[in-house]
Amino acid sequence: MPSISPRQPKGKRVSSGVFENVVNPFCGTLCDDLVVERTEAGLKVVKNGCSQSVAGFERKLPPANPSVGGKDVALSKAIEEAARLIGKAKLPLFGGLATDVEGMRAVMALAERASGVVDHALSEAQYRNLKILQTTGWTTTTLAETRNRADLIIIAGSDIHRLHPRFFERIVAPPASMFDVTAPKRTIVFIGKGLDRSGAKGAHIGEVVTLACNDDAAGHIVALLRARLRGFRVTPPKRGGVTLADIDALAERCRKAKYGVVVWAPPALDFAHAELAVEQFTGLVKDLNQTTRFAGLALGGAEGAVTAATVCTWISGYPLRVSYASGAPDYDPYRWTIGRMLKDGEGDVLLWIASISPSLVPPPAKVPTIVLGTPGLALTAPASVFIPVGTPGVDHAGRLIRVDNVVSLPLKDLGRAELPSAAEILSAIEAAL
Amino acid sequence: MLIKLTGGKIYDPANNVSGEIRDIYVEDGKIVAAKPNARPDATYDVKGRIVMAGAIDPHTHIGGGKMTIARMLLPEDHRGDPVTRTELTRAGSGRSVPSTHVTGYRYAEMGYTACFEPAMLAANARQAHMEMGDTPMVDKGAFVMLGSDDYFLRQLAAKKDFNSIKDYVAWTMHAAQAIAVKVVNPGGISAFKFNQRKLDLDEEHVYYHVTPRQIILTLARAIQELGVTHPLHIHGCNLGVPGNIETTLATIRAAEGLRVHMTHTQFLSYGTEGDRKFSSGAARLTELANKTPNVSIDVGQVLFGQTCTASGDSMRQYAISKSAHPKKPVIMDIECDAGCGVVPIRYRDKSFVNAMQWVIGLETFLLFDDPWRIFLTTDHPNGAPFFFYPHLIRLLMDKSFRDDMLQKINPDAQAQSELLKSLTREYTLDEIAIMTRAGPARSLGLKDRGHLGAGASGDITVYRDNPDREAMFATPELVFKNGEVVVKNGKVVKVVQGATHVARPDYDKSIEKPLNDYFDRYLTVRMENFKLADEEIIGGDNGAIIVQPTAARAT
Structure with missing residues (x-):
């Protein structure tokens, strides 16, 4: 057995304290200005919280023990059983992947060693972007650049306020920005009628315009906008309450x-071939950059999705959906989709990592399932092996990569519970193979 | 542990050793003076072999966001070059933007023991170091980019006290764990965000009203006075633009005697002569640089084939997006700090422009007199992937091979290559050893790298002498890292983790007060989280940090 500290979940650690500059790992935008207090009663977000961070940090962990076949066992036994299941598998699947950089490094090493497949739970959303990146390229920007520079922000078909409760406060309507482009006040355009617009207010917010189409028609509206910008005659939009005059006004x-910044969140574009909407958004940016400056900003990225794709890319050469069955990485974004593979009876064991939020449950699987999960993970069926792991940035230190693909942030150990990290468990399983 | 290499022909220009037969002793990872009476624990018979220090690449894009964007963008780049896991080594992918582990293995298998990432964004430093942490075998280090970041430009525009600018430069080097500073299209990356599409040396930034000349002078002086060994690493204005040789010459003159390094000059040495208004500026560049001792250069040689350009120069990368092959450029504006552009390119020998780029690079190498001031680079992967280095070395060492290759390029480019045809120079092994070892080590301030004298680390490459220099440099017989054999016959036999080299000039800590205010007011990361702690590299990435000395701060 490798030497990992045999830590069991013992509930909270004793000492109390106040942590500043805390990163919120429960959202892809990784706000890092939180103040979190630790007391006997648990963690409390005392400054710069939002509904997601409060829910994440302040959740009380139920007791959880390593288990095999539903029976509590020592951690070493659970690791042994996980290694046995993976060792005898012909094609193990490594899914979920809600973990930090260190966890991703460890799962990549294990997947290579075990000739398995790696894919993140939320890849389907990320691939709405990646398909377009890999086909046409794009021009994008980052959070700080948008905060300081944008004079026009177009929110395209995505309910950003719901997904990222502090995006408007921090990025769209901050109290100060660096350049005087915001002096004539920032214009905010919502394309979609179901979008929460309540965040679009503040001293520097000017007009707020809504093109009230169905949210899934945003790509179509932007396609019409691009056509009008090029001076084409178009058939007026049939769906929703958008007129040609609205589109022409937006063109102006x-x-x-x-x-201008076009903002979308791939997880919100949950309909067939949503990548074609993304292609319109990035295409609009491309068209306008010929004369002025525009950039895209794709959000989402919860559950460590961006971290998983990025680390997988630098280690394998490909952004997830990679199989090591042959010993070398084989990339196929259709074939090596773990959700589809489980449905179609491919793969013979599933290792699922859900160390961040308790809702990231594995899909129904007929194969033995090893779950490395945060205590309280709402499993719908008992796992063959369950090992409770800590949440990066709460129970142990770590690093995550932010949704705009440039910034990565250090996560603190806030000492909520004595739980091993996913990386420690994965390395122990690899060593026990 | 004492090891001995017996009977090798030593090329160690830093210690004035040229092809002498000598024994080398390495004790506990360090080269030591001869110990003829000691009994070594291991002896390597390298009779007749050519022995040099491990090679050092002072400009290679191996780590950081733009490389991972390039990897993500180009699955087709990797598909043809899958790398299988072995008992020893990790799986991954090769070709022009290889995966991190494969990058480390292939550099080592080519006799390299240190690689420097020249374009680390401070905002992306954590990721750059994580990627370098997953690049085994070689030592690493990175140059942090300044000059288009808004904090610096605001200070310059406000004519802030020069000392506080110096403090900021030093603070950034500490925060990003850098060994040197690079400026890319000075001010131009920022200007592009304001929709400026070009920025010449004396042209004003539309918002800050400062010029690239001011930016270069300020940074070059700051770095020199901070005592940082490597001079300001300059990627100049107008990269890739026909006629940019004028800008490049003016930039060298603008340095006013300050030490500067002009990087990948091939992309910055274009004239406008000939029927196609595109010609070589190599003769003019080298004429000036030869007589300007405060200037060093690296070439950024173009070699033919598919690759991917990746640069911080978002302005110029946007401009060349039209030439992307395949057609999928990526451009980014980044964090009020910098930008990047990733544009895949296929250099074709039958293309007039690409062939001229090849010619210009070679002319630069052959016309530049002082091998201590020129480094061998392809600006990996921008001019060509690094695995072309042995081919490039042969082009420089073998005139008849060069002439054969010249026969294959675009006929119009051949017709414009009378100068190259007339150059009979063939680089010597001494000169190659300077250009790939001793020179970069001296320039970067790596006291114990790039040479084989007592006190140097045991990073040693042993080649079988072979008149085909491409074959010789492609497959070293032995590579030692810190005195251990890590490569045999061009294959990794032991995996090691290299160290990270940094430089830490002094600064006044009170700079953090205004910086902290700036971060809080405008940015989306707290200053405390922006800084990269030693522990992240040492514990997080299983690495080690070597702090290279800096000179005393001057005023």
């Missing part, structure tokens, strides 16, 4: 913008 705003 786009032409006049100094730095």
Whole structure:
């Protein structure tokens, strides 16, 4: 057995304290200005919280023990059984992947060693972007750039306020920005009628415009906008309450913008071939960059999705959906989709990592399932092996990569519970193979 | 542990050793003076072999966000070059933007023991170091980019006290764990965000009203006065633009005697002569640089085939997006700090422009007199992937081979290559050893790397002498890292983790007060989280940090 500290979940650790500059690992935008207090009663977000961070940090962990076949066992036994299941598998599947950089490094090493497949639970959403990146390229920007520079922000078909409760406060309507482009006030355009617009207010917010189409028609509306910008005649939109005049008015705003940002969140674009909507958003940016400056900003990225794709890319050469069955990475974003493989009876064991939020449950699987999960993970069926693991940035230190693909942040150990990290368990399983 | 290499022909230009037969002793990872009476624990008979220090690449894009964007963008780049896991080594992918582990293995298998990432964004430093942490075998280090970051530009525009600018430069080097500073299209990356599409040396940034000349002078002076060994690493204005040789010459003159390093000059040495208004500026560049001792250069040689350009120069990368092959450029504006552009390119020998780029690079190598001031680079992967180095070395060492290759390029480019045809110079092994070892080590301030004298680390490469220099440099017989054999006959036999080299000039800690205010007011990361702690590299990435000395701060 490798030497990992045989830590069992013992509930909270004793000492209390206040932590500043805390990163919120429960959202892809990784706000890092939280103040979190630890007392006997648990963690409390005392400053700069949001519904997601409060829910995440303040959740009381139920007791959880390593188990095999539903029976509590010593951690070493659970690791042994996990290694046995993976060792005898012909094609193990490594899914979920809600973990930090260190966890991803460890799962990549294990997947290589065990000739398995790696894919993240939320890859389907990320692939709405990746398909377009890999086909046409794109021009994008980052959070700080948008915060300081944008004079026109177009929210395209995605309920950003619901997904990222502090995005408007921190990025769209901050109290100060660096350049005087915001002096004539920032214009916010919502494309979609079901989007929460309540965040679009503040001293520097000017007009708020809504093109009230169905949210899944945003790509179609942007396609019409691109056509009008090129001077084409188009058939007026049939769906929703958007007129050609609305589109022409937006075209004029786009032409006049100094730095426009088109914001979308792939998880919100949950309909067939949503990548074609993304292609319109990035295409709009491309068209307008010929004369002014525009950039895209894709959000989402919860559950360590961006971290998983990034680390997988630098280690294997490909952003997830990689199989090591042959010993070398084989990339196929259709074939090596773990959700599809489980449905179609492919693969013979599933290792699922859900160390961040308790809702990231594995899909129904007929194969033995090893779960490395945060205590309280709402499993719908008992796992063959369950090993409770800590949440990065709460129970142990770590690092995550932010949704805009550039910034990564250090996560603190806030000392909530004595739980091993996913990386420690994965390395122990690899060593026990 | 004492090891001995017996009977090798030593090329160690830093210690004025040229092809002498000598024994080398390495004790506990360090080269030591001869110990003829000691009994070594292991002896390697390298009679007739050519022995050099491990090679050092001072400019290779191996770590950081833009490389991973390039990897993500180009599955087709990797598909043809899958790398299988072995008992010893990790799986991955090769070709022009290889996966991190494969990058480390292949550099080592080519006799390299240190690689420096030249374009680390401070905002992306954590990821750059994590990627380098997953690049085994070689030592690493990174140059942090400054000059288009808004904090610096605001200070410059406000004519802030020069000392506080110096403090900021030093603070950034500490925060990002850098060994040197690079400026890329000075001010231009920022100007592009304001929709400026070009920025010449004396042209004003539309918002800050400062010029690239001011930026270069300020940074070059700051670095020199901070005592940082490697001079300001300059990727100049107008990269890739026909006629940019004028800008490049003006930039060298603009340095006013300050030490500067002009990087990948091939992309910055274009004239406008000839029927196609595109010609070589190599003769003019080298004429000036030869007589300007404060200037060093690296070439950024273009070699033919598919690759991917990846640069911080978002302005110029956007401009060349039209030439992307395949057609999928990526451009980014980044964090009020910098930008990047990732544009896949296929250099074709039958293309006039690509062939001229090849010619210009070679002319630069052959016309530059002082091998201590020129480094062998392809600006991996921008001019060509690093695995072309042995081919490039042969082009430089073998005139008849060079002439054969010249026969294959675009006929119009051949017709414009009378100068290259007339150059009979063939680089010597001494000169190659300077350009790939001693020179970069001296320039970067790596006291114990790039040479084989007592006190140097036991990073040693042993080649079988072979008149085909490409074959010789492609497959070293032995590579030692810290005195251990890590490569045999061009294959990794032991995996080691290299160290990370940094430089830490002094600064006044009170700079953190205004910086902290700036971070809080404008940015989306707290200053405390922006800084990369030693522990992240040492514990998080299983690495080690070597702090290279800096000179005393001057005023």
